[in-house]
Amino acid sequence: MAEQAERIMTRRKRQTVLDFSAPEVLAMLSGWLEQAGVHAIEIEREDQTIKIAVENGAPQVFQQPAARSKAASFVEVKAPFVGHFLPHHPARDSTRNSTSVDEGDIVGFVKVGPLLLGAAAPKGGIVRETLVSSGDLVGYADALLMIEQK
Amino acid sequence: MASAFHQPQRPFDRVLIANRGEIALRIQRACKEFGLRTVMICSEADRDAPYGATGDEFICIGPSAPGRSYLNQSAMLLALRASGAGAVHPGYGFLSENADFAEAVEQAGIVFIGPPASAIRIMGDKIAAKRAMMEAGVPCVPGPDTALGEDMVEIADVAAQIGYPVIIKAAGGGGGRGMRIVRDETMLSDAVSVTREEARRAFGNPELYMEKFLEKPRHVEIQVLCDNFGNAVWLGHRDCSMQRRHQKVVEEAPSPNIPDDIAAAVGARCVAACQRIGYRGVGTFEFLYENGEFYFIEMNTRLQVEHPVTEMTSGVDIVCEQLRVALGLPLQISQSTLQSHGHAFECRINAEDPYTFAGSPGKITGLVLPSGDGVRVDTHIEAGYTVPPHYDSLIAKLIVHAATREEAIIRMRTALSAFKIEGITTNIALHQAIFADEAFCAGGADIHQLETWLSKRSAS
Numbered sequence: 001m002a003e004q005a006e007r008i009m010t011r012r013k014r015q016t017v018l019d020f021s022a023p024e025v026l027a028m029l030s031g032w033l034e035q036a037g038v039h040a041i042e043i044e045r046e047d048q049t050i051k052i053a054v055e056n057g058a059p060q061v062f063q064q065p066a067a068r069s070k071a072a073s074f075v076e077v078k079a080p081f082v083g084h085f086l087p088h089h090p091a092r093d094s095t096r097n098s099t100s101v102d103e104g105d106i107v108g109f110v111k112v113g114p115l116l117l118g119a120a121a122p123k124g125g126i127v128r129e130t131l132v133s134s135g136d137l138v139g140y141a142d143a144l145l146m147i148e149q150k
Numbered sequence: 151m152a153s154a155f156h157q158p159q160r161p162f163d164r165v166l167i168a169n170r171g172e173i174a175l176r177i178q179r180a181c182k183e184f185g186l187r188t189v190m191i192c193s194e195a196d197r198d199a200p201y202g203a204t205g206d207e208f209i210c211i212g213p214s215a216p217g218r219s220y221l222n223q224s225a226m227l228l229a230l231r232a233s234g235a236g237a238v239h240p241g242y243g244f245l246s247e248n249a250d251f252a253e254a255v256e257q258a259g260i261v262f263i264g265p266p267a268s269a270i271r272i273m274g275d276k277i278a279a280k281r282a283m284m285e286a287g288v289p290c291v292p293g294p295d296t297a298l299g300e301d302m303v304e305i306a307d308v309a310a311q312i313g314y315p316v317i318i319k320a321a322g323g324g325g326g327r328g329m330r331i332v333r334d335e336t337m338l339s340d341a342v343s344v345t346r347e348e349a350r351r352a353f354g355n356p357e358l359y360m361e362k363f364l365e366k367p368r369h370v371e372i373q374v375l376c377d378n379f380g381n382a383v384w385l386g387h388r389d390c391s392m393q394r395r396h397q398k399v400v401e402e403a404p405s406p407n408i409p410d411d412i413a414a415a416v417g418a419r420c421v422a423a424c425q426r427i428g429y430r431g432v433g434t435f436e437f438l439y440e441n442g443e444f445y446f447i448e449m450n451t452r453l454q455v456e457h458p459v460t461e462m463t464s465g466v467d468i469v470c471e472q473l474r475v476a477l478g479l480p481l482q483i484s485q486s487t488l489q490s491h492g493h494a495f496e497c498r499i500n501a502e503d504p505y506t507f508a509g510s511p512g513k514i515t516g517l518v519l520p521s522g523d524g525v526r527v528d529t530h531i532e533a534g535y536t537v538p539p540h541y542d543s544l545i546a547k548l549i550v551h552a553a554t555r556e557e558a559i560i561r562m563r564t565a566l567s568a569f570k571i572e573g574i575t576t577n578i579a580l581h582q583a584i585f586a587d588e589a590f591c592a593g594g595a596d597i598h599q600l601e602t603w604l605s606k607r608s609a610s
Contacts, residue, residue, distance in 0.1 A: 082211050082225070083232045112228045137232060139210030140225070141194060 020050045026061055030054060075123045076143040083110035083117065085132045085144055099127040101147065108144050125149040161478055162236025162261055163187060168226055169241030171530045172547060175201050177239045180469035189233040193219035195538040201530045207233060214540045220244045223251045230260055237261035237476055243542065246452040249274060263476040265430050265451045272427065273449045277321045277359050283446045286423035291438065291445040293361035297321060302339055309338055312362050318342055320349030321357035324448065326396025328352055331363050364445065366596040367438035369393065370405045372420045373460045374433045375471050377481045382424045384417035385464045386490045390456060391597045392584065394507065399600060400584055401456035401496045403463045406555060406593030416444045431475050432468055458528060462494035462551040493555040495562050497581045499546040501537045504580035505604065511539035516572030520565035524551040537574055559591055
């Protein structure tokens with residue numbers, strides 16, 4: 001029993017419906033720990049980390065928001081061919097309605113004479129930066145835009 | 151040069167250089183001398199090549215595989231359109247002898263710096279080329295100027311008339327591929343059927359022709375230059391007999407031990423042939439030379455890798471003359487003013503094992519180029535440059551010029567010993583061995599000498 005009391009159990013759970021800030025949830029978890037003879041439990045999820053330690057029969061709760069677990073991930077939209085970059089179709093409104101794009105969306109064009117070739121988003125996400133100016137000569141696979149992945 | 155520079159209305163002022171490596175830089179140098187802007191192109195493998203930044207523009211046209219970039223006609227034509235270039239210089243290799251590409255460029259209203267597509271097409275068909283040369287009085291290897299039929303009895307008659315040994319060649323072949331030597335009638339039938347199938351698969355053209363096989367010829371070339379006004383000159387001859395696997399290794403100008411009057415007579419016939427077919431720009435007539443006789447084998451309708459040795463002995467900048475002709479200007483040189491001075495050699499420095507010829511791509515960690523009077527290095531490499539594995543292994547051309555052949559040999563030996571390339575394997579050791587070889591130094595080696603020497607070396 002003493003050994004069990006000394007045991008620390010750590011669980012990681014990415015998704016839960018439990019609200020760890022609710023007193024009844026904390027009371028329930030503390031009760032389970034006492035019954036199981038577990039000294040402490042730490043639960044980590046995307047929005048917060050919670051640690052419950054049972055000391056002298058009184059549970060203590062430590063909560064903190066989770067550090068952003070991953071750096072933002074970016075992908076480049078590359079030119080499909082050599083030509084002049086256009087950020088939008090010349091026959092359409094130049095204002096982009098949304099910077100949010102889905103994978104495969106056409107997010108720019110490369111113009112060669114009468115040809116207009118679309119540059120597709122390799123991943124869905126938010127268009128964070130346009131790397132070339134409208135009308136610039138770009139080469140095959142040159143980076144045109146930067147997308148922060150969803 | 152001044153008149154070209156100040157030409158009031160030029161047909162173009164921007165040239166796209168449809169090539170890579172040393173020849174792209176060589177062409178760029180000539181363009182700069184004419185005040186022409188340059189568009190350099192590259193594949194993804196060459197995107198970080200330091201020489202790219204030396205042009206006015208540097209654009210990637212496709213992936214590393216040559217078929218999707220340097221050999222991709224559509225990509226090249228779109229790059230021409232997008233860059234606003236008024237002319238394209240194809241260099242050598244890749245699209246330089248592609249008649250369809252030259253035609254597409256012409257139809258797009260862009261100047262192809264080379265001969266008309268029609269001339270490329272004729273010379274690309276070895277039978278048509280031979281017929282054109284025979285009609286112009288250029289000496290050819292004995293054999294008919296028509297394709298072989300299907301009837302083996304007739305084929306055997308042709309061989310008997312020529313006299314064994316004969317060689318069966320693919321009409322669309324070149325570079326040593328699509329040919330077979332036949333020493334007697336028993337070998338003939340198999341040789342014809344195998345070569346025909348090879349030609350069909352490799353060149354898409356099953357036509358074959360037959361010629362007398364010369365046992366120990368030398369490979370000698372005549373360089374010509376023609377403008378749009380009917381003017382044509384030959385700039386001299388050079389010897390390219392030092393070959394391995396049909397690839398030239400060392401070239402020299404002039405070819406040793408060829409009497410001036412014999413060379414002049416052949417040169418004049420080459421000029422006449424050019425005028426007869428309406429040729430334009432630079433070209434090279436390739437001959438086999440044996441027992442004091444020239445035998446035409448093919449014409450290259452482009453700038454040659456080995457053009458610098460002729461530049462050194464003739465004093466003519468061949469690439470500048472190409473540009474002059476493309477700009478619609480007349481030649482400023484005439485046959486009577488041309489003379490050959492001294493002797494020049496070129497060593498092709500390749501990123502490969504000197505004896506197995508296995509490619510050696512990789513990063514160059516250290517580089518010392520030879521220099522001094524009469525020493526020229528045409529190259530695109532520098533310390534830190536990575537030789538990509540996708541292309542020809544040629545990384546530099548070392549050219550020397552001196553008053554005599556003997557002095558040029560000594561100059562080349564010194565230059566080779568000063569040439570240091572670290573990080574990759576090169577064939578400099580092979581060149582040093584060639585320039586120490588007594589038979590080579592004596593001059594007049596035949597086209598089998600290097601292969602024979604290499605075989606003996608590997609056997610010992």
